[in-house]
Amino acid sequence: MSHPPMPRHDIWSPDAFRNPAFVPPSAAASLPRRTHPHISAPPPPPPPSRLTPLKSEPGNGGGGGDGVTKEFFKHSSAKRVNTDAVITKALKEQYPHLELVVVPEMLGYGNDCNLLGFAQAGNATFEPIEDVGGALPSSLEWLVYLPPARRLDGDRGGLANAPIYGKYLYKWQGHEFIVYLVDGRDGTGAYPPIKNYYVLAADSYYADQLVLAAGKWSSDLHEEVWVYDEGYWQKSRELFESIRNASWDSVILDEDMKQALVEDHLSFFNSRDTYQNLRVPWKRGLIYYGPPGNGKTISIKATMNMLYGRGIPTLYVRTLVSYMGPEYSIKQIFGKAREYAPCYLVLEDLDTIISEGVRSYFLNEMDGLKSNDGIFIIGSTNHLDRLDPGIAKRPSRFDRKYLFPDPNLEQRVAYCHFWQKKLRSNKDIEFPDKLCDAVAGITDKFSFAYIQEAFVAALLAIARQSDGSSSGKKRESARPALTEQLDDDWLGVVDASGDEDLKKLVLWVEIKKQIEILREGMEQETATSA
Numbered sequence: 398m399s400h401p402p403m404p405r406h407d408i409w410s411p412d413a414f415r416n417p418a419f420v421p422p423s424a425a426a427s428l429p430r431r432t433h434p435h436i437s438a439p440p441p442p443p444p445p446s447r448l449t450p451l452k453s454e455p456g457n458g459g460g461g462g463d464g465v466t467k468e469f470f471k472h473s474s475a476k477r478v479n480t481d482a483v484i485t486k487a488l489k490e491q492y493p494h495l496e497l498v499v500v501p502e503m504l505g506y507g508n509d510c511n512l513l514g515f516a517q518a519g520n521a522t523f524e525p526i527e528d529v530g531g532a533l534p535s536s537l538e539w540l541v542y543l544p545p546a547r548r549l550d551g552d553r554g555g556l557a558n559a560p561i562y563g564k565y566l567y568k569w570q571g572h573e574f575i576v577y578l579v580d581g582r583d584g585t586g587a588y589p590p591i592k593n594y595y596v597l598a599a600d601s602y603y604a605d606q607l608v609l610a611a612g613k614w615s616s617d618l619h620e621e622v623w624v625y626d627e628g629y630w631q632k633s634r635e636l637f638e639s640i641r642n643a644s645w646d647s648v649i650l651d652e653d654m655k656q657a658l659v660e661d662h663l664s665f666f667n668s669r670d671t672y673q674n675l676r677v678p679w680k681r682g683l684i685y686y687g688p689p690g691n692g693k694t695i696s697i698k699a700t701m702n703m704l705y706g707r708g709i710p711t712l713y714v715r716t717l718v719s720y721m722g723p724e725y726s727i728k729q730i731f732g733k734a735r736e737y738a739p740c741y742l743v744l745e746d747l748d749t750i751i752s753e754g755v756r757s758y759f760l761n762e763m764d765g766l767k768s769n770d771g772i773f774i775i776g777s778t779n780h781l782d783r784l785d786p787g788i789a790k791r792p793s794r795f796d797r798k799y800l801f802p803d804p805n806l807e808q809r810v811a812y813c814h815f816w817q818k819k820l821r822s823n824k825d826i827e828f829p830d831k832l833c834d835a836v837a838g839i840t841d842k843f844s845f846a847y848i849q850e851a852f853v854a855a856l857l858a859i860a861r862q863s864d865g866s867s868s869g870k871k872r873e874s875a876r877p878a879l880t881e882q883l884d885d886d887w888l889g890v891v892d893a894s895g896d897e898d899l900k901k902l903v904l905w906v907e908i909k910k911q912i913e914i915l916r917e918g919m920e921q922e923t924a925t926s927a
Contacts, residue, residue, distance in 0.1 A: 463528045463535070464491045465577065469562055470533050480581030481593060488577065488595055495575070496601040500594040500608050502578075512567070512576060512594050513560075515611040518619070521569035523576065536563040546635070567596075569610075572603045622701070623712045623737070625730055628719025636713060640705075643698035649804070649811045649845075650692055658799065662700055665773055666709055666739055682763075682774040682794055684747070686781040687801035690846025693777045696801075697743055700775070704741050711741045714750065723755045731762040731769070738771030747776040748783040756785050764794050803844050809837035812845055816852050825863070826856070827902050835899055839912055847915055855908040 468487035472480060481499065488497055503509045516523050528535045539559040545552035560578055567574040577595040598604040621632040622640070645659060665681045672679035685693040701711045712734055717723035734742045744750055751759050763769070776795060778784060788794060804812065813833035820826050840848050899905045 463526075463531060463533075463564070465564070466528060466531065466533050466535065466562075469579065480579065480591065484577070484579050484581065484593075484595060488597065492575070492597050495597040495599060496604065498596040498598070498601055498604040498608065500596060502592040502594060509615040510594070510608055510612040511615045512596075512607075512611050513565075513578065515614050516567065516569075518614065520610070520614060521567060521607075523565040523567040526564045526566055526575070537561040538563065569607050572598070572607070574598050574604065574607065618710050623710065623733065624715060625712070625726065625733070626715040628721060628726060628729075630712075630729070630733055633713075637705075640698040640701045643695065643702045645699045645703065648692060648695055648699050649808055649815065650696070650801075651808075654799065658696060658700070659703070661797070662704065662741075662773065666704070666707070669739075669771070678768070679770040680772050680774075682776070682796055684781070684784075684789065684795045684798045685775070685777040685801055686798060687779070688803055688844055689779045690844035690849075691801040691803060692845060693801050694745070697745070697775060697777065701741065701743070709739055709741055710737050711743060712737060713743045714745075717750055717755065723752070724758045727755060727759050727762050731767070731772075734772045735767070735769065738769075740772060742772055742774045744774065744776045747778045747788070748780050751785070751788065753785075756787070760787055760794065764791075803842055804848075806837055806841075809840055809843070809848065810834060812848055813837055826859070826904055828904060829902075832899065832902060832905055835905060836908060836912075839909065842919075843912075843915070847919075851908055851911045851915055854911040854914075855904060858907050858911070859903055 465484065465487045468483060472483045485497065485499065500510050500512065502511055512521075513523065515521060525536060538561055541557045541559045543555045543557050545554045561580045562578065564575065564577045567576040575597040577597075579593055579595065581591045581593060596604045596607065618632060620637050620641075621634050622636040623630055624633040624636055645655060648655060650658075661681075661683065669679050685696065687693065704711065712730070714730055717726040717730075719726045719729075730742070734740055763774070774795070776788075781789060781798070789798070810833050813836045814830075817828045817830070817833055820828050836848075836851075840851070843851075
C-alpha cells in the first residue's frame with residue numbers, strides 16, 4: 398500500500414525551524430578581513446564558465462566517482478586530525494585550475510554565512526552534483542524530526558534533511574561555482590560545530606563577492622528579533638510573531654502621552670544630522686514605569702513593530718545570566734547594539750536585570766568612552782524606587798521617564814469597549830454600551846490587567862454554567878473570545894454608569910462577583926504590605 402510522501406524541509410531553510418537553532422559563542426569575537434587585489438576595482442567581466450564539465454571529474458585513485466568524496470569517507474572512517482586540511486588538500490588536487498575559498502557556515506556572534514539558506518531565500522540557485530559510477534554515495538545527510546512548536550492542535554511536527562556532506566553547482570548573478578558542504582567535526586563532541594563551505598571558482602573575486610552578499614543576508618533579520626538569553630544572541634521568529642500585529646492604534650493610553658511616545662522614537666531615528674550639528678551624542682534612553690499591567694509591554698511591542706517597518710532592528714534582552722557572568726553579558730549586549738545601530742535596545746524589568754553587582758559596569762557601557770551612536774535604549778520597571786539613582790535620575794543615561802498609571806474612568810470605559818468588540822460575534826453574550834460604563838464605574842484603581850482578569854473569570858464562569866442539552870454550545874462559543882490575544886501584556890482605556898436593566902444581563906451579574914473577589918484580594922495585599 399502506497400502512502401503520500403511526508404513533506405520535508407531542508408535544514409538550512411529559514412522555515413525549517415520555528416525557532417533558530419542554538420549557536421554556541423565562538424572563542425574569537427571577530428575574523429580578519431579577507432583582501433583581494435581586485436576588491437576595490439570595478440569587477441572584471443565574467444570569465445567563460447569552466448565549471449560544468451567538472452561535475453564528473455574522476456579525481457585521484459581511479460575507479461570513477463569523485464576523489465574528494467572518497468577522501469571524505471576515508472578520513473571519516475579513521476582517526477581524524479583536521480578535516481579542513483584533508484578536504485582542502487583533496488580539492489586542490491582534484492581542481493588544480495580553480496581557486497578555492499573556505500567559508501565557515503556558523504561562527505556565532507553573527508559571523509555566519511549560510512550559502513544554502515541564502516539560495517533558498519531566492520538569492521541564488523543550486524543543484525546537487527551526482528557522481529557517475531562511484532562506489533560511494535554522492536552526499537550524506539541526516540533525516541531529522543522537527544517537533545511542533547505547539548502541540549495544542551495536534552500538529553505532529555515535520556521532517557528535515559540535515560546535510561553532512563554534499564556538493565552543488567551553485568549559480569549567483571550569472572556566475573557559477575562548485576560548492577562542497579562538509580560537516581568536519583573532529584571528535585565525538587557536538588561542540589564546537591564545524592561546518593564549512595568549500596567554494597571553487599575560476600576567479601576568487603566572485604567568490605569573495607558571493608560570501609560578502611551571503612554573509613550580509615545571514616546577519617540581517619528576516620521577520621525576526623535579536624534576543625539575548627543565557628549568554629548568547631539568537632534570532633527569534635517567535636518573538637517577532639508576537640509583535641507582528643501590535644499597533645499603536647490598539648494601545649489605550651492618554652492621547653497626548655501616546656503621541657509623545659511615537660514622536661520621541663521617530664524623531665530620534667530621523668535626527669542623526671541634527672545631533673551631529675549640535676555636537677551631542679546620537680543616543681537616547683527612556684524609562685517606562687508604573688504599576689504592572691498598565692501598558693508598558695504593549696507600548697514597547699507597538700514600537701518594535703513600528704520601527705521594524707522602518708528598517709530599525711530590535712535587540713531584546715531577556716536576562717544577563719550567562720556562563721561567563723553578567724559583566725560578560727553586558728559587554729556582549731552593547732557590542733551587538735553598536736554593531737546593529739541604529740537599533741532599539743529593550744531592557745524590561747530594569748530593577749531585576751541590573752543588580753548592585755553589575756551597576757557600575759552597566760553605567761560604564763551606557764555612558765562611558767565607547768560610542769553608542771544610534772542606540773535607543775528603552776527600559777521598563779514596576780518599581781522605579783528600586784532603581785539606582787545613577788540609572789533613574791541621570792539624564793545622560795535615561796533622558797526621560799514616562800509614568801503608566803492605573804487607567805482613569807475614560808480609559809476604563811475604552812477598555813470595556815475593546816472587550817465589547819471582541820465579544821461582538823458571540824451571540825450568547827449580551828453586551829450593550831451601558832455595560833461598558835457600568836463595569837468602568839466599579840473598577841476604580843484597577844489596572845488593565847485586573848480588568849482583563851475580571852472579564853476572563855466572568856466569561857469562564859458563564860461557560861461552566863451553560864452546559865446541558867446544548868452540549869456545551871454556549872461554552873464553546875465563549876471560548877474564542879478568551880483565546881484571542883489574552884496575554885497579560887494588553888492594555889486599554891474607558892468610562893461608565895449603571896441601570897436597572899443591567900440586572901438582567903448575565904455578564905453584568907457575573908463580572909460584579911469577580912470584581913468583588915479581585916478587590917478583596919487587592920485590599921488584603923495592601924494590608925499585608927503595610
